[in-house]
Amino acid sequence: MSNKVRVRFCPSPTGDPHVGMVRTALFNWAFAKHNKGTFVFRIEDTDAARDSEESYKVLLDSMRWLGLNWDEGPEVGGPFGPYRQSERMDIYKDVAKKLHEKGFAYHCYCTQDEVEERRKAQKEKGQTPGYDAHCRELTDKQVSDFKALGREPVLRFRMPSKTITWNDLVRGELSFEHEHIPDYVLVRANGDPLYTLVNPTDDALMEITHVLRGEDLLSSTPRQIALYEAFKQIGVGQGITPEFGHLPYVMGEGNKKLSKRDPESSLLMYRREGFLPEGLLNYLALLGWSFGDDIEFFSMKEMADNFEISRVSANPARFDIKKCTAINADWIRKLSVEELANRMEKQLIEVGVLPNSPSKEQKDLLLAATPLVHERLETLSQVPGMLSFLFVEEKDFVVDHEDAEKSLTHDILPALEASVKIIKELPEFKTEKLHDELNRVLVTEMGLKARIVFTALRVAVTGRRVSPPLFESMEIMGREKVISRIEKHLKK
RNA sequence: GCCCCUGUCGUCCAGUGGCCUAGGACGCCGCCCUUUCACGGCGGUAACGCGGGUUCGAAUCCCGUCGGGGGUACCA
Numbered sequence: 001m002s003n004k005v006r007v008r009f010c011p012s013p014t015g016d017p018h019v020g021m022v023r024t025a026l027f028n029w030a031f032a033k034h035n036k037g038t039f040v041f042r043i044e045d046t047d048a049a050r051d052s053e054e055s056y057k058v059l060l061d062s063m064r065w066l067g068l069n070w071d072e073g074p075e076v077g078g079p080f081g082p083y084r085q086s087e088r089m090d091i092y093k094d095v096a097k098k099l100h101e102k103g104f105a106y107h108c109y110c111t112q113d114e115v116e117e118r119r120k121a122q123k124e125k126g127q128t129p130g131y132d133a134h135c136r137e138l139t140d141k142q143v144s145d146f147k148a149l150g151r152e153p154v155l156r157f158r159m160p161s162k163t164i165t166w167n168d169l170v171r172g173e174l175s176f177e178h179e180h181i182p183d184y185v186l187v188r189a190n191g192d193p194l195y196t197l198v199n200p201t202d203d204a205l206m207e208i209t210h211v212l213r214g215e216d217l218l219s220s221t222p223r224q225i226a227l228y229e230a231f232k233q234i235g236v237g238q239g240i241t242p243e244f245g246h247l248p249y250v251m252g253e254g255n256k257k258l259s260k261r262d263p264e265s266s267l268l269m270y271r272r273e274g275f276l277p278e279g280l281l282n283y284l285a286l287l288g289w290s291f292g293d294d295i296e297f298f299s300m301k302e303m304a305d306n307f308e309i310s311r312v313s314a315n316p317a318r319f320d321i322k323k324c325t326a327i328n329a330d331w332i333r334k335l336s337v338e339e340l341a342n343r344m345e346k347q348l349i350e351v352g353v354l355p356n357s358p359s360k361e362q363k364d365l366l367l368a369a370t371p372l373v374h375e376r377l378e379t380l381s382q383v384p385g386m387l388s389f390l391f392v393e394e395k396d397f398v399v400d401h402e403d404a405e406k407s408l409t410h411d412i413l414p415a416l417e418a419s420v421k422i423i424k425e426l427p428e429f430k431t432e433k434l435h436d437e438l439n440r441v442l443v444t445e446m447g448l449k450a451r452i453v454f455t456a457l458r459v460a461v462t463g464r465r466v467s468p469p470l471f472e473s474m475e476i477m478g479r480e481k482v483i484s485r486i487e488k489h490l491k492k
Numbered sequence: 493g494c495c496c497c498u499g500u501c502g503u504c505c506a507g508u509g510g511c512c513u514a515g516g517a518c519g520c521c522g523c524c525c526u527u528u529c530a531c532g533g534c535g536g537u538a539a540c541g542c543g544g545g546u547u548c549g550a551a552u553c554c555c556g557u558c559g560g561g562g563g564u565a566c567c568a
Contacts, residue, residue: 050567123493123494128564180495184565186566196568216568219495219563220563220568286517287505294515294516316561317503317504320518450527468529
């Protein structure tokens, strides 16, 4: 039982979910699946000032949208709950108390200003700045003096005087000398437990075996390893120190870490823009991990089957929206016509091109139109632009002004007139017949340039110079609509 | 300042002493296909940060150097 892999993803519910966060979740998920382990989802909401219930809901919804299902966590439960830290405050208080009683942590009465001042002095001398262990060995007298001054202490962890080394799953052996890891605060003066305490506490209690997290937490790892050793002695958890793997950053434009403020970092933006979860995840998997054999297009199942942590790279990766889009386009092409129609329907409803419950006719029309755009789409958000001409009411149908000016010139009117005549007399209103007849008369007999004349027809019928294939579009629109749209221009 | 991580085409990834005159993908540029836009096909562009070693042989090992990033909190 004890060698079963347990990993966790533990975001704070602050603001929009971030793509870097999604990447971390994905790698943890894949690692769990690959090792037939457990994927724990924990919410780190101990910071009341920044966390919100709204973000919490978005977080859960996003994870579900992505299909990153958790084995234990909120709304799912599990043997180590609760999985929201805000519901575990008593646990942290208890652990803090034990650490203090057994001497692994001590009360520090220094004010932040005092600490800061001494830090500055250290810096000037070229020493590693950090807490100087001032309050490590206070006498009773000193304590009572501080109390008399009305000072409330923070709880600091007593770092052992030794080098801390671990074998990082993605970076290999890493080592920190003890003089570079000062005693750090576990509990604030006001009693709030800090990340430094709650995160390792929960990992220990939830029996996490592997910690895969962002590079930003790299420097806090030695402190946590020391804490785990203390946990072992005071009986918190099973006495296991997890293995650590530090994932590289996801960078934005320039050389900056993709920050929460960048719109390109917002998962919600990708969702709104019509990225498929499959596509986004596939792209994110490529940031820092490779399948091997030059394979870049794969499903999450395939990723999980092949996920070796040793193939994770340590270099920061730039998020490239173009490549992300290209992969998304591949995923769209891979969808079946029915599946794509389904997803397009949702998109069209969202932007109001279709009503909330589309009619049978509308659904059929959409299904018929799907093959026409299947290879043309990069994201679902492009659907309305390509297809709303099919769904719009005739009275609302508008032709792009600029396109009309370029293509629907005065000298093209005779061709439009001829087209109407042909279309009206066509015995069968089918793509091939439309093509053959219009081509025969307009191009062969009248000697017009196909490019010119068909572009004019395209603009008249679809409203744009760029559109899905013309004759197919005409066929699914129906004869009357096509005629009325062309005639509209003849009357002008 | 000190500590840590990191350095292959514009970008992401492959490459772990000879398969490398460095491979793939995205991008970009041509050409073909084509009534538009795409898809597809073909071709091209472009990189081992630098300097020393080690070795018959280095992108791969060692040393140095330079660059990028992060940490140095009663943030995470």
